[in-house]
C-alpha cells in the first residue's frame with residue numbers, strides 16, 4: 451500500500467472521496483499554538499504539516515522559506531533548533547515574522563502585562579478624537595464608538611507616557627491587532643475575510659456591547675495576557691532570519707553572506723486570485739504599512755498572483771516576457787481556454803507561472819548539492835478548465851535541473867471535488883548537472 455509522507459494510506463483516496471478537509475493541515479489548526487496563534491491570518495499554512503516535514507532534518511541543515519507569510523516555517527525551525535532564512539514581499543508579514551523569531555528576555559512577559567494595564571488606563575480616559583487609519587469604508591469595519599476606543603488604545607501603545615522597551619511595544623501591537631480584528635464586523639469562518647451579516651456569529655467575540663471603550667479595553671487586556679503567555683511556548687532556540695524581498699529574484703533577495711540551503715519548506719501563493727494585501731488590509735492600515743489604495747494595489751502587483759486594485763489594470767497591460775515557454779504539455783492551450791472565458795484570467799495564469807518559473811530558476815542557484823525542496827501548492831479551476839498547478843510546478847522543477855521530482859496529494863481543499871492540496875517534492879542533484887556540463891563544453895568550443 452502506498453503511504454503519504456506521514457505514513458498514512460494514500461492510494462485511491464481521491465477515487466473513494468476519502469481525502470477529507472483535514473483542517474489540522476490548514477491555518478485553522480494554528481490557533482493557540484504559542485506564537486503561531488498570535489494572529490489568525492489567511493496566508494498561514496499548517497504547522498502540523500511543516501513539523502512533519504521538518505522531522506526529517508536537523509541542526510546540520512539550513513532551511514530556506516521563500517514565501518514566509520506569517521512565519522510558520524521559520525518559527526517551527528527556530529523552535530526545533532534548525533537554522534532558517536525566510537523571505538516575503540509583504541512588509542507587515544516580515545515585521546510579524548521578525549517579532550515571532552525574537553528571543554525575548556525572561557522579564558518580557560511580565561513587562562507586557564504591566565504595560566498593557568497602563569495602556570488600558572490611558573484608553574479608558576475620555577480624550578480628544580483619536581487618529582484612525584484611512585481604510586476605505588472604515589465604518590463598515592467598526593462603529594464610531596469602537597473605532598474611537600481603538601484609536602485611543604493605539605495611541606497609548608505607540609506614544610507611551612513612561613519609557614518602555616521597544617520589544618514590549620511591538621508585543622502590545624500584536625495584542626492590539628487581535629483586539630482590532632475581534633471587535634470588527636467581520637466573519638473569520640472562511641478562508642477570505644468578509645463583512646458580517648446579521649445573525650452571523652462566526653467572529654471571535656460577541657457583538658461589541660454598549661460600552662465600546664470597555665469592550666475594547668477588556669479584549670486588549672485579555673489579548674496582551676495571551677501574547678505574554680505564548681512567549682514561553684516552544685520559544686526559538688536558534689537565530690533565524692527573515693528579509694523583505696522578492697523571491698522571483700532569490701539570489702538578490704537573500705543576504706550576500708548566505709549559506710547554501712539544504713532544505714526548502716514553503717507554500718507559495720496559489721493561482722486562485724486571492725490577494726494577501728486585501729486580506730491583511732486592516733492590519734496593514736492600522737500599523738502604517740499602507741496609507742492609500744494605490745499603494746495597496748502596487749504592492750499586490752509585486753506579489754505573485756496579486757490582482758487587487760490597480761494590479762488588475764497593470765495585469766491588463768501585461769505581456770509574456772518571451773524568455774522561454776512554460777515547459778508543460780498544452781500549457782498554451784490551457785491558458786487560451788481560460789482566456790476564452792475572460793482574457794484577464796488567461797493572462798493571470800500565464801503571468802503566475804512566468805513568475806514561478808523565475809523563482810525556481812533563481813532557487814537552483816542558492817541551494818546546496820543534494821538539497822530537498824517541499825512545495826505545498828493547491829490546484830485551481832477557472833470556468834470548466836482545471837489548472838494542474840502541481841504538474842506545472844513539477845515540470846518547472848525538472849526543467850530547471852532538479853531531479854526525483856514527485857507529487858503527493860495531501861488533502862481536499864473545498865467542497866469542489868477536483869480541488870486538492872499537494873506537496874511537490876524536488877531535489878538538487880548531488881553532482882553538477884549533465885546539461886550544464888554540456889553547456890560548458892559547447893561554450894568552450896566557440
Ligand SMILES: C[S@@+](CC[C@H](N)C(=O)[O-])C[C@H]1O[C@@H](n2cnc3c(N)ncnc32)[C@H](O)[C@@H]1O
Pocket residue numbers: 493494495496516517518519520521522523537538539540543695696697698716717718719720726752753754755
Ligand atoms: C501561501 S502564503 C505563505 C504562507 C506561509 N507558509 C505561512 O504559513 O504563513 C504566500 C506568501 O507569499 C508571499 N509572496 C507573494 N509574492 C512574493 C514574492 N514575489 N516574493 C516573496 N514573497 C511573496 C505573500 O506575501 C504571502 O505571504
